[in-house]
Amino acid sequence: xxxxxxxxxxxxxxxxxxxxxxxxxxxxxxxxxxxxxxxxxxxxxxxxxxxxxxxxxxxxxxxxxxxxxxxxxxxxxxxxxxxxxxxxxxxxxxxxxxxxxxxxxxxxxxxxxxxxxxxxxxxxxxxxxxxxxxxxxxxxxxxxxxxxxxxxxxxxxxxxxxxxxxxxxxxxxxxxxxxxxxxxxxxxxxxxxxxxxxxxxxxxxxxxxxxxxxxxxxxxxxxxxxxxxxxxxxxxxxxxxxxxxxxxxxxxxxxxxxxx
Numbered sequence: 595x596x597x598x599x600x601x602x603x604x605x606x607x608x609x610x611x612x613x614x615x616x617x618x619x620x621x622x623x624x625x626x627x628x629x630x631x632x633x634x635x636x637x638x639x640x641x642x643x644x645x646x647x648x649x650x651x652x653x654x655x656x657x658x659x660x661x662x663x664x665x666x667x668x669x670x671x672x673x674x675x676x677x678x679x680x681x682x683x684x685x686x687x688x689x690x691x692x693x694x695x696x697x698x699x700x701x702x703x704x705x706x707x708x709x710x711x712x713x714x715x716x717x718x719x720x721x722x723x724x725x726x727x728x729x730x731x732x733x734x735x736x737x738x739x740x741x742x743x744x745x746x747x748x749x750x751x752x753x754x755x756x757x758x759x760x761x762x763x764x765x766x767x768x769x770x771x772x773x774x775x776x777x778x779x780x781x782x783x784x785x786x787x788x789x790x791x792x793x794x795x796x797x798x799x800x801x802x803x804x805x806x807x808x809x810x811x812x813x814x815x816x817x818x819x820x821x822x823x824x825x826x827x828x829x830x831x832x833x834x835x836x837x838x839x840x841x842x843x844x845x846x847x848x849x850x851x852x853x854x
């Protein structure tokens with residue numbers, strides 16, 4: 595069985611950096627077996643209803659601005675797969691999850707290829723990107739993750755987002771803002787101690803809106819949690835950038851925790 599990863603992807607230029615998070619993500623990836631394929635969610639792919647990327651997808655988006663010119667020259671080969679896409683749709687529909695192909699989505703956003711480039715220098719397996727539906731509430735996102743458990747024998751599930759994401763309040767200060775540190779610590783405690791009720795009610799936390807003026811970067815964590823067999827996750831990367839951007843990342847169903 596493959597694990598589930600929640601990865602705080604940070605800024606896209608992390609791939610040009612030499613920071614701790616880049617090293618830790620690669621270090622973790624090197625310990626994992628190569629799956630048959632990858633199922634991935636990104637905070638940058640929101641739709642009204644549940645969609646899956648066009649199986650003809652093979653391009654990457656430079657869906658950001660204001661970064662180094664070098665970043666816009668980065669090439670990364672990634673593609674989907676028609677047979678796997680149709681199989682996933684069929685199996686989810688049998689579990690009463692309505693999902694369809696997004697004919698207009700033919701490229702991968704930076705929340706996908708940036709993370710994959712950190713993990714794999716070269717990728718030779720298909721990547722199926724599923725959207726985050728704006729119509730889903732927290733329980734529905736967790737349920738969606740649960741329905742994906744049957745794919746984990748073949749697929750690695752990656753949920754790409756951010757534990758904190760208040761871009762307007764970033765700074766170059768070396769000190770971490772209290773609201774970000776407190777919230778980050780709270781999430782570690784919730785995930786590493788399987789506090790499901792607290793996770794489901796996290797939007798009521800006093801620091802949630804300070805860290806997430808909009809919630810899309812946090813939503814992938816609910817899917818990751820739902821897809822876990824062992825609900826106790828483990829942090830494999832801790833770093834705070836720009837005074838409030840957490841790179842906290844978690845692994846669920848690490849091989850030693852689950853009997854395959």
